[in-house]
Amino acid sequence: MSDDQDDIGSRGKSVALEARNTGEDGRRYSPSAARNSEAIADVLAEHMPVAGHILEIASGTGEHGARFVERFPDLRWTYSDLDEISLSSQAAWIAQADAGDRLAGPLRIDATRSDWGDAERPESFDGMYCANMVHIAPFEAAEGLIKGAGRLLKPGGKLMLYGPFAQDGEIAPSNSAFSEDLKRRDESWGVRDLVQEVLPLAVRAGLTLERIVDMPANNLSVIFRKT
Secondary structure, three states: OOOOOOEEOOOOOEEOOOOOEEOOOOOEEOHHHHHHHHHHHHHHHHHOOOOOEEEEEOOOOOHHHHHHHHHOOOOEEEEEEOOHHHHHHHHHHHHHOOOHHHEEEEEEOOOOOOOOHHHOOOOOEEEEEEEOOOOOOOHHHHHHHHHHHHHHEEEEEEEEEEEOEEEOOEOOHHHHHHHHHHHHHOOOOOOEEHHHHHHHHHHHOOEEEEEEEEEHHHEEEEEEEEO
16 A cells, blocks of 8 residues: 555644655655556546536645546546645646636645634535545544535535545455554554444444445545435
8 A cells, every 4th residue: 555645644744655756836746646546537437526526635745636627627626735735736736737717725624623614615515535644644534524524515425535444344464564554653543444433424424335446556445425
């Protein structure tokens, strides 16, 4: 498992688990984002509202949003993050994109909080997307993320999570080793159990599990629908 985001740790710092390159225009580049963006886009095409407005939580380098609005001409995508490094990169991707107002933000959102500032438009988003944050942040971030989806998604709107998960106590050996390494870095991090930890949050937020898609490198794409 490799991570393609600069996610928030328990103290709100940017966390990169691979080398990053920054262009002269301020855009940051992630090797794993380059590898996985097309596979993720295929899942978006089949299961997410690519003719609607999607809010991304913990947008990291910003590459995913820029690539997705290029592939889907009717998609509107709004970046968000907490740390300055990521926010600056996302702003640079917006500046260089030929997408008009379809690529927007970045909003400053701390997923652990109950108020997401400028994003607080209840039942206004067709979709929400979050890649590689749930395991590299305190569990309070996952709780806040899913509560936010229940609050901000339109009825029938969808939340997509991407990353490594255990499933009802079963975990791939590579993800188990990765989780132990994360916990050594910060005891509040770790690969979460989709069935035992994440699904109960979704139920309480009014979200129904719609689809689990196996992805490369023992990752999953998990799609929830707001009922």
